[in-house]
Amino acid sequence: MKFAGLQCLMVLVQAVREEHAITKTGSVDTVKTFAVTLNMGGKSMTAALLEDLIGENMVGTDVHVVILGLQEDKTIRIGRPRSLQNWTKYSVSPYEACPNGNQRLRIFVRDGIGWDHSAESPQAFKKKKLDDGLSFKKKNSAKECGKGFLFIKLKLSKGLKKVNLCAMSTHMSKKGTAFYRASLLNEAYQITQTAECGATVFIGDFNSRLHCQIQGQSFSLRPMFSRCQPLPKGGFTEGCQTDHIKSPLQYIIHKFCKERKGSEPWSCQLGAQGPEEKKEQADEMVQLLQKNDIVQCYEGSDSLKLESFNKAPQYDYQWKELSQTPAFIPTYRVSNGCGDEGPWNMKINDQLCWKSSQEKEKNNPAWPDRILVGGGNWQTDKYTAQVSKFATSDHLPVIGKMELMVP
Numbered sequence: 538m539k540f541a542g543l544q545c546l547m548v549l550v551q552a553v554r555e556e557h558a559i560t561k562t563g564s565v566d567t568v569k570t571f572a573v574t575l576n577m578g579g580k581s582m583t584a585a586l587l588e589d590l591i592g593e594n595m596v597g598t599d600v601h602v603v604i605l606g607l608q609e610d611k612t613i614r615i616g617r618p619r620s621l622q623n624w625t626k627y628s629v630s631p632y633e634a635c636p637n638g639n640q641r642l643r644i645f646v647r648d649g650i651g652w653d654h655s656a657e658s659p660q661a662f663k664k665k666k667l668d669d670g671l672s673f674k675k676k677n678s679a680k681e682c683g684k685g686f687l688f689i690k691l692k693l694s695k696g697l698k699k700v701n702l703c704a705m706s707t708h709m710s711k712k713g714t715a716f717y718r719a720s721l722l723n724e725a726y727q728i729t730q731t732a733e734c735g736a737t738v739f740i741g742d743f744n745s746r747l748h749c750q751i752q753g754q755s756f757s758l759r760p761m762f763s764r765c766q767p768l769p770k771g772g773f774t775e776g777c778q779t780d781h782i783k784s785p786l787q788y789i790i791h792k793f794c795k796e797r798k799g800s801e802p803w804s805c806q807l808g809a810q811g812p813e814e815k816k817e818q819a820d821e822m823v824q825l826l827q828k829n830d831i832v833q834c835y836e837g838s839d840s841l842k843l844e845s846f847n848k849a850p851q852y853d854y855q856w857k858e859l860s861q862t863p864a865f866i867p868t869y870r871v872s873n874g875c876g877d878e879g880p881w882n883m884k885i886n887d888q889l890c891w892k893s894s895q896e897k898e899k900n901n902p903a904w905p906d907r908i909l910v911g912g913g914n915w916q917t918d919k920y921t922a923q924v925s926k927f928a929t930s931d932h933l934p935v936i937g938k939m940e941l942m943v944p
């Protein structure tokens with residue numbers, strides 16, 4: 538028996554060695570992917586900003602595929618960075634012209650990298666084809682313009698290895714509920730399944746805000762994005778912890794960011810700093826992606842009401858974020874030219890600040906801009922907000938660099 542057990546152990550050790558040898562010798566290929574999402578806030582993309590976001594200095598020399606998703610973009614024609622002139626470009630046209638700008642999705646593939654590539658429109662969605670991809674317009678009760686999905690299916694092959702790498706971008710409604718946005722996450726995932734995507738990068742403005750109830754904690758009268766609200770007759774709503782916190786904006790930055798000295802960069806993290814904290818559950822996207830079934834968020838505009846739903850019976854999406862939670866500064870709402878700091882205005886650097894108003898609670902700092910992946914074996918190299926000196930939007934760009942392992 539001991540001899541048999543020793544044989545099994547030797548076989549297992551050999552298998553591990555062989556697997557390591559396969560990876561080491563390159564038998565497992567990778568598709569190195571770089572993705573950027575940015576809500577332009579009704580502005581136009583400039584050549585300088587485009588180069589700053591997806592130029593070779595940012596992307597690096599080892600990336601195979603670059604994915605760019607824009608929302609509320611008023612650019613008439615998006616070109617390409619000077620350093621990507623020899624890359625093949627795939628694109629999707631906007632599904633409707635919106636006064637505040639359109640959604641756009643672009644994929645750039647480096648030629649001569651060993652991966653053959655082409656765009657394919659799945660037959661099931663033939664009527665929705667626009668240019669190299671598909672367009673899915675979504676309606677809601679607010680009848681907002683430009684909300685929905687853009688989709689491109691990229692077929693990659695290298696010898697006998699093949700993979701369908703799909704890219705999807707979205708601009709979800711902030712006037713909808715968490716239940717509504719969960720249904721969109723589910724529908725987007727079902728699209729990738731119907732299209733036979735081996736792996737998908739899903740980027741965009743998901744409009745995730747800090748308006749959900751932290752599970753396991755005592756009931757709160759207000760969501761996090763609304764705490765420390767000044768009252769008309771003096772004083773504040775619940776949430777103020779120190780004398781220098783006098784607005785929801787200051788409360789959120791104090792809750793998720795470390796105190797900084799002078800002009801040093803901010804260090805912020807949506808996730809909890811210790812095992813006893815669950816503050817990341819205030820974020821809608823965290824609740825929609827985590828394993829527990831019940832989602833509880835405050836809904837409404839004038840009077841906030843806690844609403845719950847069970848996502849387990851009907852939603853089977855399997856999206857994952859590039860990291861467990863964003864470890865970068867809130868990407869919304871930012872402004873150029875900030876002036877003096879105050880309760881509703883905190884500087885990010887000498888050029889940018891977080892700026893909100895006490896009249897619009899959902900305009901307080903949050904992480905609406907995210908990058909998700911579905912299917913495939915992904916490894917994350919970078920996931921962060923990019924503070925670009927060329928950006929003029931009320932959002933910060935979010936970038937991700939990752940590798941898709943193709944056995």
